[in-house]
Amino acid sequence: MPRIAYVNGRYTVHADAAVHIEDRGYQFADGVYEVCEIARGHIIDSTRHLERLDRSLRELKIASPMARQPLLTVMREVIRRNMVENGLVYLQVTRGVAPRDHAFPANTKPSLVVTAKRIDPAGGNKRAESGIKVITVAENRWERVDIKSVGLLPNVLAKQQAKEAGAQEAWFVDPDGTVKEGASTNAWIITKDGVLVTRPADSGILRGVTRTTVLDIIKKHGLSVEERPFTVEEAYDAREAFITSATTLVTPVVTINDRSIANGHPGSIASSLRQAFFDIAEKMKA
Numbered sequence: 157m158p159r160i161a162y163v164n165g166r167y168t169v170h171a172d173a174a175v176h177i178e179d180r181g182y183q184f185a186d187g188v189y190e191v192c193e194i195a196r197g198h199i200i201d202s203t204r205h206l207e208r209l210d211r212s213l214r215e216l217k218i219a220s221p222m223a224r225q226p227l228l229t230v231m232r233e234v235i236r237r238n239m240v241e242n243g244l245v246y247l248q249v250t251r252g253v254a255p256r257d258h259a260f261p262a263n264t265k266p267s268l269v270v271t272a273k274r275i276d277p278a279g280g281n282k283r284a285e286s287g288i289k290v291i292t293v294a295e296n297r298w299e300r301v302d303i304k305s306v307g308l309l310p311n312v313l314a315k316q317q318a319k320e321a322g323a324q325e326a327w328f329v330d331p332d333g334t335v336k337e338g339a340s341t342n343a344w345i346i347t348k349d350g351v352l353v354t355r356p357a358d359s360g361i362l363r364g365v366t367r368t369t370v371l372d373i374i375k376k377h378g379l380s381v382e383e384r385p386f387t388v389e390e391a392y393d394a395r396e397a398f399i400t401s402a403t404t405l406v407t408p409v410v411t412i413n414d415r416s417i418a419n420g421h422p423g424s425i426a427s428s429l430r431q432a433f434f435d436i437a438e439k440m441k442a
């Protein structure tokens with residue numbers, strides 16, 4: 157059975173799915189996206205993802221391609237047609253198709269693309285069991301990284317640099333030595349005193365949906381948490397480190413720039429947060 161994609165009102169065979177060459181997403185990265193986890197056929201945390209999508213659209217003054225409920229229906233239909241039990245649903249909205257001109261075109265209909273793909277959860281679980289390696293790179297992105305824009309070139313280059321270094325993620329670091337976030341994940345450490353630390357989401361990072369849900373779990377379990385910047389030096393000295401995203405969920409970090417974090421094995425708190433995420437995600441499915 158071929159994969160199916162939704163493109164501007166049509167369900168089409170994925171291999172033939174296409175947008176116009178003057179789509180502003182293609183020419184200017186003038187668009188936004190969301191990625192949601194699918195677990196046992198359900199979309200996890202869909203409300204938070206669609207709220208963030210609305211915010212990204214508002215910030216860029218891109219019209220909403222459709223109301224939230226019909227959008228959810230399209231996402232579910234793409235998942236159903238691709239028979240995805242576990243995996244990801246991706247949706248992208250751009251300002252639409254118009255003759256190339258930097259300023260916003262008038263009355264252009266936004267483009268909407270939705271795809272879904274299957275992912276065997278065993279891969280992510282294996283990575284979580286062994287832990288991942290992280291490198292640090294100098295922050296070189298624009299200031300509005302709070303918008304989930306498709307302009308991801310610095311993230312792409314950082315991820316490639318990580319891959320070439322034998323690592324799985326790159327953490328962007330500000331000139332003052334503080335960690336921002338990963339190329340596609342939020343960054344966390346746990347101090348020797350057992351305090352969970354992650355950068356505040358008011359500016360400088362994307363407010364990860366998984367980050368928000370993990371904060372809920374932390375508070376529910378009565379663990380100590382501080383939303384504040386932390387330095388790379390502090391991370392080297394941490395009891396544990398981990399990343400969060402809809403794709404990786406909670407995944408322990410075992411080395412940063414080839415320096416082992418604690419004993420170089422996944423920490424127990426990160427591992428139990430990963431388990432707790434699975435339990436809470438069950439209640440957030442749509």
Ligand code: PLP
Pocket residue numbers: 191337338339340341342362363364365366367400401402403
């Ligand atoms: N930070 C960046 C730069 C990202 O691209 C992502 C996800 O794509 C995240 C953080 C994590 O966000 P979420 O938990 O919503 O997947």
